[in-house]
Amino acid sequence: MKRVLPSLALxxxxxxxxxxxxWTTQSITLQPGWNGVQLRVQPAQAECDNLFSNVPVEKVYWxxxxxxxxEFDLDPRNPFPRTADWQYWFADNPSISTFATLLAGESYEIxxxxxxxxxxxxxxxxxxxxxxRWIPGEQNLxxxxxxxxxxVSFKDFFSFSSxxxxxxxxxxxxxxxxxxxxxxxxxxxxxxxxxxxxAYWITAGSNAREYGGPILVKTETSSRLLDFGxxxxxxxxxxxxxxxxxxxxxxxxxxxxxxxxxxxxxxxLGKTPLLFKVASDGGSYLPLPDxxxxxxxxxxxxxxxxxxxxxxxxxxxxxxxxxxxxxxTDANNSQFADSTVEVLVGVSCxxxxxxxxxxxxxxxxxxxxxxxxxxxxxxxxxxAWSGDGPVPVSRPFTFRVIFHVDSNGTTRxxxxxxxxxxxxxxxxxxxxxxxxxxxxxxxxxxxxxxxYATLHPAAKIARxxxxxxxxxxxxxxxxxxxxxAFGSLAVEVALPYxxxxxxxxxxxxxxxxxxxxxxxxxxxxAEGIESYTVTRSMAFYFQPLDPGRGTTNRQWGVTENGGRFxxxxxxxxxxxxxxxxxxxxxxxxxxxxx
Numbered sequence: 001m002k003r004v005l006p007s008l009a010l011x012x013x014x015x016x017x018x019x020x021x022x023w024t025t026q027s028i029t030l031q032p033g034w035n036g037v038q039l040r041v042q043p044a045q046a047e048c049d050n051l052f053s054n055v056p057v058e059k060v061y062w063x064x065x066x067x068x069x070x071e072f073d074l075d076p077r078n079p080f081p082r083t084a085d086w087q088y089w090f091a092d093n094p095s096i097s098t099f100a101t102l103l104a105g106e107s108y109e110i111x112x113x114x115x116x117x118x119x120x121x122x123x124x125x126x127x128x129x130x131x132x133r134w135i136p137g138e139q140n141l142x143x144x145x146x147x148x149x150x151x152v153s154f155k156d157f158f159s160f161s162s163x164x165x166x167x168x169x170x171x172x173x174x175x176x177x178x179x180x181x182x183x184x185x186x187x188x189x190x191x192x193x194x195x196x197x198x199a200y201w202i203t204a205g206s207n208a209r210e211y212g213g214p215i216l217v218k219t220e221t222s223s224r225l226l227d228f229g230x231x232x233x234x235x236x237x238x239x240x241x242x243x244x245x246x247x248x249x250x251x252x253x254x255x256x257x258x259x260x261x262x263x264x265x266x267x268x269l270g271k272t273p274l275l276f277k278v279a280s281d282g283g284s285y286l287p288l289p290d291x292x293x294x295x296x297x298x299x300x301x302x303x304x305x306x307x308x309x310x311x312x313x314x315x316x317x318x319x320x321x322x323x324x325x326x327x328x329t330d331a332n333n334s335q336f337a338d339s340t341v342e343v344l345v346g347v348s349c350x351x352x353x354x355x356x357x358x359x360x361x362x363x364x365x366x367x368x369x370x371x372x373x374x375x376x377x378x379x380x381x382x383x384a385w386s387g388d389g390p391v392p393v394s395r396p397f398t399f400r401v402i403f404h405v406d407s408n409g410t411t412r413x414x415x416x417x418x419x420x421x422x423x424x425x426x427x428x429x430x431x432x433x434x435x436x437x438x439x440x441x442x443x444x445x446x447x448x449x450x451x452y453a454t455l456h457p458a459a460k461i462a463r464x465x466x467x468x469x470x471x472x473x474x475x476x477x478x479x480x481x482x483x484x485a486f487g488s489l490a491v492e493v494a495l496p497y498x499x500x501x502x503x504x505x506x507x508x509x510x511x512x513x514x515x516x517x518x519x520x521x522x523x524x525x526a527e528g529i530e531s532y533t534v535t536r537s538m539a540f541y542f543q544p545l546d547p548g549r550g551t552t553n554r555q556w557g558v559t560e561n562g563g564r565f566x567x568x569x570x571x572x573x574x575x576x577x578x579x580x581x582x583x584x585x586x587x588x589x590x591x592x593x594x
Contacts, residue, residue, distance in 0.1 A: 021126040021225060022256035022272075022323035022346040027148075028197055030057070031118040035110045036176030036199035038143020040344070041125030042104035044260040048089045051102065051123065056116035061109040062087040062099055063141040104224075105130030107141040107199035114179050124260055127325055127344035128224035132212035134204040136163075141176075141199050145212055147329065147342035148196040154189035157340055160214040160243045163205030166190070174201040196342070213341035214247055215296075215330045216240040220303070221551065225346045226326065228272075230353040232308045232485045232557040234544050236279055237345070239328060240301035248331045251292040251304065253347070256323040266321035272347045273312035273322065275486065275544075279303035285486055285544065307544050308349045310484045310557065316351030323348045356558045359483040360591040362417055362442055363403040364464055365584030367565050370396045372578045390579045400466040401582060403483065404442065404474060407591035411483045412474040413491045416465035418443040419588065422456045441594050444474055448594055470499040474593060485557030489540040495571075497527040503572070504531035534571035540582055541566070547581070559586045 026041045043051060048060060065085040087098040094100075102108070104125065134140055146152055154173055158164040165172055166189040173192075174183035176199065183201060186192045210216070219226065220236035228235065241247045253274065259265045275285035276292070280303060287309065296302050308322070316322070328343040371390035402414040420441045443449045449461050470493070478490040495502045498514050506512040514530050515522040527533060543563035546553040553560065562583035569576040 021227065021321075021348045022325055023124055023259050024127050024254075024257055024325060024344065026123045026125065026197060028121040028123060029118065030055075030110060030112050030121055031177075032112050032114045032116050033179040034176050034181040035112065036107065036141065036143075036201075037110050038107045038130075038197055038199045039102055039104050039123070039125075040130060040143070040197055041123060041127050043102060043123050043125040044262055044265065046101040046103070046125075048091075048097075048100055048102065049094075051121070052091060055119060055121060056113040057110055058091050058113055059111045060089045060102075061111075062089075063107050063109070065135055065138075065140070104128045107143055109141070109176055109181070109199075124257065126225070127346045129218060129343065129345050130224075131218070132210055134163075134208035134211065136204055136208050137206045139174075139201045139203050141201055143197060143199045144194050145341050145343050146194045146196050150329075150340075150342070151193050152340045153191060153193055154186060156190075157194055157213060158189075158211075161205075161208070161211045163208035163211060164202070165205070172203045176201070211242075213330070214241065214243045215249065215328070215341050215343075216242055217328050217343040217345070219345075225348070226306060227346075228308050228349040228353075229554065230350040230356055230558070231554045232310050232313075232349075232353065232357065232544060233546065233551050233553065234305045234307035235551065237304045237306060237326065237328075238301055239296060239304065241296040241298060244298045246295050246297055248293065248295055249302070250327075250329045250331070251294075252327045252329075253288060253290060254325040254327055256325060256346075259323070266319055266323075266348075266351065269316055269320050269322045269351055271322065271324040272349050273309040274324075274347070275307050275309050277305050279305045306347075307486075308353070310357050310486060311482075313349065313354050313357055316349075316354035318352045320351030321348050322351070353558070357484070359405045359409070359411075359561075359586075360407055361405060361586050361589040362419070363405070363483075363561070363584040363586050364400070364417075365562070365582060366398045366400050367580060367582045368396050368398050369393070369565070369567075369578050369580040371580060373574075373576045390577050396580065399468040400464075401584065402464060402466055403489075403584060404593055405483050405591070406593070409483070411477045411481055411489055412593075413469075413477065413493070414444065414466075414474050415469040415472050416444070416463055418446070418449045418461050418463045420449070420452050420456070420459050420461045422459035440588065440590055442588065442590050442592070443594050452594070468501065469493060470495055470501050483542075483561075485542055485544045485561065487542050489542075491538050493536045493538065495534040495536065497531040497533045498524070502531060502534055504534075532571050534569060537568045537570070539566045540564075560584070 024041060028037055045051065063085065064087055089097040089099055105128065132142060144157060146157065155166040158166045168188050171185055173186035173189060175186065177184045218238050220238060226235050226237065239249055253271060255271050256268060259268055274288040276288040277283055277285050285307065288306065294302065324347045326345045326347055330341050370392060372393050374391050402417055403411055404414055404417070405411050420443055422439050441452065443452055453459055453461060475491060475493060481489040483489060498505065504512060505514065512530055514525045516525050541564040542561055544557060545551065546556040562581065565580045565582040567578045
């Protein structure tokens with residue numbers, strides 16, 4: 001499936017490595033003598049002893065230059081002894097090796113026995129973001145983020161940066177090759193093609209820093225993976241167009257390879273079910289299509305907010321994970337055959353989140369009202385309401401809300417909940433300490449609480465209530481309501497004309513007590529004489545990201561939830577609308593009301 005989106009302002013309708021991370025295999029062709037290699041994945045078993053145990057690799061040099069300086073001699077034709085910019089590993093002499101494992105994104109020189117045949121090393125690992133870093137004004141051993149099946153020349157790749165000279169008259173690019181590591185110059189950068197996973201010696205200009213092609217891909221938190229763990233809070237993938245022309249960008253979600261059979265590696269549940277939206281848009285999250293295509297304007301960036309779909313995370317369990325790969329490519333024109341960049345980043349979500357996302361239980365929190373319909377103003381003899389809708393108040397006000405979600409996922413609004421706790425003692429081995437456990441129940445009115453206390457004299461009962469609602473039985477939310485990080489709840493509360501919380505009712509005011517006195521005898525009045533029924537229509541729109549702590553709150557959507565609140569009050573002289581926020585926390589997982 002492919003969807004084409006015309007611009008950066010996408011229309012919503014069209015549009016440390018975890019054990020559960022995703023997997024792909026990098027094929028590295030090695031020939032006798034020296035080979036320049038960039039590792040694009042983090043190997044499942046990164047130890048050199050494991051990676052090169054059954055192949056004729058004799059030694060590996062790791063280039064670790066981190067800054068400029070002329071005190072060391074950097075001559076790629078003289079591989080040993082190395083300067084402080086190098087680390088090394090020897091297959092036959094580990095005692096003098098200075099490193100033992102390989103890291104994704106790093107560039108290496110690998111020496112294969114000269115009497116060996118050319119072979120392909122298959123490295124299964126986790127695709128991570130590998131930022132390209134340059135030391136200005138010097139030769140750098142780097143690999144370039146191009147696709148394995150797309151052909152792009154050195155000149156085309158570097159044509160978007162003025163910090164690199166790519167022509168046949170300047171010695172800028174060298175290949176690592178031969179038994180003596182004699183650099184092989186790339187004489188014609190306009191025709192010679194870049195090979196994915198190969199590392200080259202490339203001279204950078206004086207202002208070069210992080211050029212990696214016409215687009216730059218990173219995460220908001222600088223993480224190298226989109227690892228959601230046991231959370232559904234969104235992560236942001238940033239795609240930046242560093243050129244002065246529009247770029248077409250394709251974002252595809254690819255399946256993960258089967259994980260390696262290694263202890264501690266999560267089993268594969270399937271592709272990570274993702275929702276997306278462009279962070280700058282105010283729309284809702286939508287399912288991420290297999291292929292998403294858009295244009296990014298010159299010198300602009302797109303922030304793509306991604307999150308697991310809670311409704312699809314139903315079959316997970318501990319030790320498993322949803323795993324997939326996000327592939328970002330760009331194009332010179334509209335054809336992806338002209339792509340110059342390919343960036344892969346792994347996506348994973350822990351299977352244990354399935355049980356955590358079950359919203360069953362009692363949730364208690366509060367609404368904070370920040371906006372209310374503008375008060376009436378006198379215009380002649382008429383009180384006119386502003387048509388602007390709710391406007392900010394000078395001082396927000398709050399009220400408590402209580403929700404209960406049963407084992408079927410049905411949500412109810414409660415005026416009060418009485419949480420009962422009774423201790424039970426289990427007698428264990430007399431020589432061991434006796435443990436104390438408990439039984440809990442959620443009661444919905446005082447009559448039930450009295451009965452419960454009679455049956456269980458040792459029980460303790462605590463009440464939590466909201467005085468802004470009438471004394472009412474648990475009120476089921478409307479059809480279609482879903483209590484989840486991306487869901488919403490709608491509920492309608494009627495305040496009867498004779499209820500103490502009705503705004504028309506005043507206990508001590510004779511004209512607002514719904515009573516008529518005749519010779520000292522009080523009789524009840526019908527509705528519409530002194531008081532009227534008022535209806536509160538409330539909507540709770542859950543947000544997938546904690547507005548206070550952002551992605552750092554890993555419990556958001558699990559034991560904490562919240563979002564936007566809206567209310568419409570009818571039955572008064574005028575309809576009043578208000579808005580604000582709400583936040584709730586789970587205080588019990590009991591799925592049954594008594």
